[in-house]
Amino acid sequence: MSMSAERAMKLGKSSDEIVVGAAWPFADRNDGFKEGLELALEEINQTGVIGSKIKLEQKDDLSSVTDGLTIAQNFSNDLNVTAVIGDRSSAVTVPASKVYEQAGVLFLAPTSTSPKLTEGGVSHIFRLIPNDTQIGAEMADYANSKMYKNIAVFYANDEYGRGLANSFEDSAKISDIQIIDRVSDYKDIDDLRRLVNKWNALGCDAVFVAEAMPDGANIILELRKAGLNLPVMGGDALDSDSLIEIGEKAVEGVVVASIFNPNDTDPKVRDFVESYKSRFGAEPNKYAAQAYDSLHLLAAAITEADSRKPADIAAALRKQETWPGVSGDRSFDASGDVNDMHIVMKQVKQGQFEYLK
Template identity: 25%
Template structure:
């Protein structure tokens, strides 16, 4: 009887200890969404990988939120780069009980989805670059990268003042991203005294651009700017060269990919692209980030991972700083975040939720590789 009583007592103590331990730990769910399938899946994968690495690194510090040791977990969903799917995904993630949102990727998906997160009071940190995203009056919208206003403004001025382009043509894909980037580029070109000779339009599904290029060729541009993704910019450039068009060709960050070089082939040499922030090797935390990324995923990071890493870190750090995973409690901490990140020593937001520390790097394709050409501050 004494043996049974002793055994029962040990079991009771163990159960109580387990209950106390469980009461002192918790799991906090963060949402993520981007294009994980389809033509833009490479962007989505890179974007998600930066978030996953951030969660691993942050969990390794044994953070405390709500007075409990906290493990952050990711609730991921594929929005297929489609606005309708994006809103469905957004509502599902809200219903799943996420405490913060990292996504979406495309501006055209992010903007309609942002209304759902705003109604739920859930902070959303996105890579979307369209200016409209953070100008809707929502307190919940934040950005991981420079906006189109910052990037388009820098590049438009650069091609007039530094590249001395005289006859500039623009083509955009009419997505929220492409349209916003093209508009800001055009405004900046005109403000710098440049000459826009034409503005043509296509879609993000098009593959044949010869009719547009034929129109442009008749107007003899010396510079063509395409606002859209590499699935259009690469074949467009290749077709332009097949029509004996020698105009310098430029695009935004969605064209700074190995896929662009592979598809465009020899035509890629001389192409110009712009990308938010410093080159990875010059980022304050770039070398350490690259080492950890390669160890985890077995490949090098590409465009978006460093930014999604910092965006995720800011979201989780704000919960720790507020000692709360309640979105209404930690949101003010996120709005006033100030931290040293991978991409910058001064990661912070302005009154709109846009990054304060905004620089843009211009790259040129030389012998099949992207080479940094110039680094420009958006305020210069």
């Protein structure tokens, strides 16, 4: 009998707590994720789910593929585990998801955008955020609206960076935007100065940075030191307060993609923001909102399926027309990608993020 079948059989007979795993770089790159999970857990367990409470088991993946795979194997070996929420980066999530899929564990990815996550006919994997193709297209539309026609791309040579850079370039070409250069590494500040001089000579209008934090902030900082005076844009992985903390004046004017606006007047968003502030003394960001939505979405799907079996919950997720979260409404296509989720733009102005219309 396969591990997936064993899990379904065991969970079908269980009436104990519903075990949910969470894998995330909690110690070094938490960004409110743990707090968002804990707030959702408190709310859900006030009434329970199909007669049981959720037991949340959190493990730190250290932003490491090796640790992420070890955690995935450990969660998968535990037949009591119904679902796992994680990891932060696509570089960890994509390989870990293959372990969960093979073991029949429902896997919810709240922040990983690589298209590879849902390729290959997966049945237990769901992405809770627009993928790189969607984000790249939105950023290219923004660049076109600003009349940028020559753009240089600086990207991380990893799953996230390559995917977002490729998607941005593909969408940019549709709008007749020229990608004049693609760079993933540099030797020193003199090397960066040569790059900046080349971009200026080629009539560069803006730079698109497909990097995650904290590297993204450090690269923008170094580019400014090398003399870059052009507008800078980035994907959702730059959507972090640490961008401003690290980059300071160097990131002034930087535009990034996001999926959560704490200033939204929607009652459920206002309730979440107030509850989070009351509980933790700070305003929630994208990561807190995604964590909160992930656990609430899972609880709603378990209730709809009236089952703790991963396959039943996955079927319920695919059947739902729209689920209203604080980060936006969600439904899923056959591959597990989120449909039509709203993307918002943020810009650093006077040392803080401002949401753009």
